[in-house]
Amino acid sequence: MVLSTRSLKVLSGVGAVALCGVSGLLVAADPKPATAPLQPPVNGSSSSAASLDIPPSCGSGTLDPSWLPIVQQLRQATTASARRTILSPLSPTQRLEIEAYLRATARSASSASTICDGTGAGDSIAPSVVEAPASTQPLINTYVS
Amino acid sequence: MSATTRSDIRHVFTAFGGARCEVIACDANGDDASAVIADTYAFERRLTRFDAQSELSRFNAAAGTRISVSPLLAELLRVCVDAYDLSDGLVNAACLPALIAAGYDRTITETRRHPANRTPTTRRPDVPALPSVLEVGATWARVATGCAIDLGGVGKGWLADRLCERFDNAAINLGGDVRTRGTGPNGTGWNIALCTGRVVTVRDAGIATSGTSARRWHGGHHLIDPRTGRPAQTDITAISVIADTALRAEILAKGACLLGTDAADSWLQTRGGAGREIIRAAANLAATERARQSACANEGAAKLSIGPDDLLAATTGRVM
Numbered sequence: 001m002v003l004s005t006r007s008l009k010v011l012s013g014v015g016a017v018a019l020c021g022v023s024g025l026l027v028a029a030d031p032k033p034a035t036a037p038l039q040p041p042v043n044g045s046s047s048s049a050a051s052l053d054i055p056p057s058c059g060s061g062t063l064d065p066s067w068l069p070i071v072q073q074l075r076q077a078t079t080a081s082a083r084r085t086i087l088s089p090l091s092p093t094q095r096l097e098i099e100a101y102l103r104a105t106a107r108s109a110s111s112a113s114t115i116c117d118g119t120g121a122g123d124s125i126a127p128s129v130v131e132a133p134a135s136t137q138p139l140i141n142t143y144v145s
Numbered sequence: 146m147s148a149t150t151r152s153d154i155r156h157v158f159t160a161f162g163g164a165r166c167e168v169i170a171c172d173a174n175g176d177d178a179s180a181v182i183a184d185t186y187a188f189e190r191r192l193t194r195f196d197a198q199s200e201l202s203r204f205n206a207a208a209g210t211r212i213s214v215s216p217l218l219a220e221l222l223r224v225c226v227d228a229y230d231l232s233d234g235l236v237n238a239a240c241l242p243a244l245i246a247a248g249y250d251r252t253i254t255e256t257r258r259h260p261a262n263r264t265p266t267t268r269r270p271d272v273p274a275l276p277s278v279l280e281v282g283a284t285w286a287r288v289a290t291g292c293a294i295d296l297g298g299v300g301k302g303w304l305a306d307r308l309c310e311r312f313d314n315a316a317i318n319l320g321g322d323v324r325t326r327g328t329g330p331n332g333t334g335w336n337i338a339l340c341t342g343r344v345v346t347v348r349d350a351g352i353a354t355s356g357t358s359a360r361r362w363h364g365g366h367h368l369i370d371p372r373t374g375r376p377a378q379t380d381i382t383a384i385s386v387i388a389d390t391a392l393r394a395e396i397l398a399k400g401a402c403l404l405g406t407d408a409a410d411s412w413l414q415t416r417g418g419a420g421r422e423i424i425r426a427a428a429n430l431a432a433t434e435r436a437r438q439s440a441c442a443n444e445g446a447a448k449l450s451i452g453p454d455d456l457l458a459a460t461t462g463r464v465m
Contacts, residue, residue, distance in 0.1 A: 062216070083311060087311065092186070100219075100220040103220055104219065127387060130334070130345065132344040140169070141321075141337075142338065142339060142340065142354045142385050143321045144321060144340065144383050145319075145322065145354070
């Protein structure tokens with residue numbers, strides 16, 4: 001059977017429409033997330049803001065793999081002096097990143113059974129506070145900054 | 146600085162927009178102190194909102210988009226969420242648009258020199274609930290379109306804690322956010338003056354002061370009340386809080402200051418937690434005047450301190 005060019009064009013168009021229709025139906029039937037956090041509302045009082053599904057902010061992040069041996073050394077160090085010795089050859093950026101990473105991993109571990117609390121996690125030594133004698137000269141002043 | 150002899154050292158330097166900073170460490174050497182100072186400057190460069198190239202500025206500029214962030218920024222953003230929770234939303238890092246609308250859109254020196262021409266009727270942006278506009282993953286973060294983050298005092302408190310934890314016996318002061326460890330140079334503790342002038346002796350404590358008496362300019366100050374989106378109207382001019390860490394002290398001081406004298410005391414007590422001691426130090430007119438004098442004295446002292454270029458030339462001296 002020989003089809004004319006016009007017939008072929010019509011058949012091609014019908015086929016394309018059918019294909020798009022089927023694809024559309026498949027997309028429509030695909031399950032969607034309950035909320036889409038791409039553009040969260042900036043008004044915190046709106047009801048949708050309260051229901052936004054935000055991932056828990058307790059991840060530990062990742063570090064440059066070449067720094068991981070240093071992390072391991074720091075974890076094994078038992079004194080502050082030993083930790084400073086390990087940190088001293090590093091650049092300021094490396095020190096900050098590694099300490100942030102250590103902090104995040106410690107918090108992540110401690111939050112496994114409790115809430116995420118980076119404000120108090122870590123060494124939780126209770127502070128000792130006593131009134132100094134009246135004539136005491138302070139070493140440091142705290143002030144509004 | 147090539148000092149390797151271990152002794153008690155004290156360095157004063159300026160960071161965070163001219164704020165006086167100090168590192169006092171017992172049984173340490175000059176290299177240890179230099180590392181603290183260098184890291185403070187690196188931290189400021191990375192996370193200042195006044196430099197468009199800083200990581201924080203680039204993160205804010207990419208609002209609406211999920212972008213890769215360093216472990217440092219990711220950690221601090223998580224800490225901001227924790228601070229929001231601990232303070233019932235009073236410490237809200239999403240207040241940056243409101244802070245800019247209040248006139249603090251440049252460094253404090255430039256803001257004072259040339260205050261922004263804003264009238265009281267200028268519309269203030271709402272401060273959104275931080276958890277509704279900030280997502281932080283393991284290696285990425287995203288702030289909602291139209292929002293921006295200011296780490297503010299939370300960043301300084303966090304850094305003071307990290308730097309001080311490098312020592313067994315030290316005190317770190319980053320612009321008024323103080324963290325101490327150990328028993329101090331005399332073995333009795335660290336003598337810290339609170340904003341009232343009262344001196345306390347502390348061990349293993351964080352101390353921070355919040356208020357409206359500093360970082361002021363014509364028509365405003367830096368302490369934004371997220372409930373109104375405007376500079377706080379509070380009857381507390383300055384309040385010092387002691388907690389287990391500088392970060393927690395900073396959060397509690399700011400929250401208490403925003404609440405005012407009637408509510409601050411009970412609010413602080415309920416957030417002290419077991420093993421934590423909190424002292425409300427100042428909330429009266431006499432304290433106000435002393436706080437102003439203290440702030441002026443500290444600003445003056447900062448002019449005498451060293452900058453990044455002077456790091457190697459910084460003097461080392463014994464504590465006391």
